[in-house]
Amino acid sequence: MNQWLDISQRLNENTPYWPGDTQYSYRLNSSMAEGSSVNVGEIRMSTHLGTHIDAPYHFDENGKKIIELDLDLYIGTATVVKVDAAESIGIKAFEGIELTGVRRLLVATGQWKDLSRFPEWIPPVEPDLAPFLANKGVRLLGLDLPSVDCLDSKELPAHNKLSGCGIHILEGLVLDGLEPGLYDLAALPLALEAGDGSPVRAVVKKKG
Numbered sequence: 001m002n003q004w005l006d007i008s009q010r011l012n013e014n015t016p017y018w019p020g021d022t023q024y025s026y027r028l029n030s031s032m033a034e035g036s037s038v039n040v041g042e043i044r045m046s047t048h049l050g051t052h053i054d055a056p057y058h059f060d061e062n063g064k065k066i067i068e069l070d071l072d073l074y075i076g077t078a079t080v081v082k083v084d085a086a087e088s089i090g091i092k093a094f095e096g097i098e099l100t101g102v103r104r105l106l107v108a109t110g111q112w113k114d115l116s117r118f119p120e121w122i123p124p125v126e127p128d129l130a131p132f133l134a135n136k137g138v139r140l141l142g143l144d145l146p147s148v149d150c151l152d153s154k155e156l157p158a159h160n161k162l163s164g165c166g167i168h169i170l171e172g173l174v175l176d177g178l179e180p181g182l183y184d185l186a187a188l189p190l191a192l193e194a195g196d197g198s199p200v201r202a203v204v205k206k207k208g
């Protein structure tokens with residue numbers, strides 16, 4: 001029997017965060033060690049930290065917020081592929097990989113090598129990849145990177161093009177050691193009404 005595998009980054013004070021953004025923190029507001037009847041915590045973090053999804057509102061003032069997103073995007077069959085992304089992630093990276101009918105695509109680039117630090121550089125998704133994947137049927141694109149655009153991008157061309165083509169974005173996955181193939185995926189966002197992004201617990205189970 002195949003097991004559920006956790007493909008999420010652990011959340012703690014050392015989880016890398018976008019430079020200048022809000023890091024993860026947890027504290028007890030009520031503590032049994034200090035005489036309270038229960039432990040009650042408070043968490044604080046950026047909505048774009050660790051393994052998370054982007055709502056279109058992150059890069060489009062009129063875009064959908066987290067609560068408006070279709071849950072079906074984040075639960076169901078997903079295809080895991082490994083690509084060579086030494087410079088960027090374009091159509092060429094998917095040569096020889098059959099993507100027809102793939103609705104949820106998880107791409108292992110292996111380019112975030114040290115998960116204890118925020119990377120200095122990541123390969124960007126080429127905007128042309130968006131219509132190519134959309135034509136195959138892709139609605140969710142997940143990557144093992146903190147963004148689909150260059151880290152210093154202000155225009156966010158890949159975010160915008162993917163979203164314009166109906167593809168939703170899942171970032172910060174941990175895909176090392178996962179063999180390519182078909183999986184069941186669950187990566188649900190929190191029910192954040194005002195959300196521009198949301199942490200997710202992403203898990204997969206090999207099919208068959």
Ligand SMILES: N[C@@H](CC(=O)c1ccccc1NC=O)C(=O)O
Binds near residue numbers: 018021153
């Ligand atoms: N696009 C990135 C996040 C991002 O761009 C960002 C996150 C926190 C603080 C600043 C950011 N971008 C600044 O230019 C993402 O989707 O996670």
Ligand SMILES: [Zn+2]
Binds near residue numbers: 054146171
């Ligand atoms: Zn994000």
Ligand SMILES: [Zn+2]
Binds near residue numbers: 054146147148169
């Ligand atoms: Zn993003």
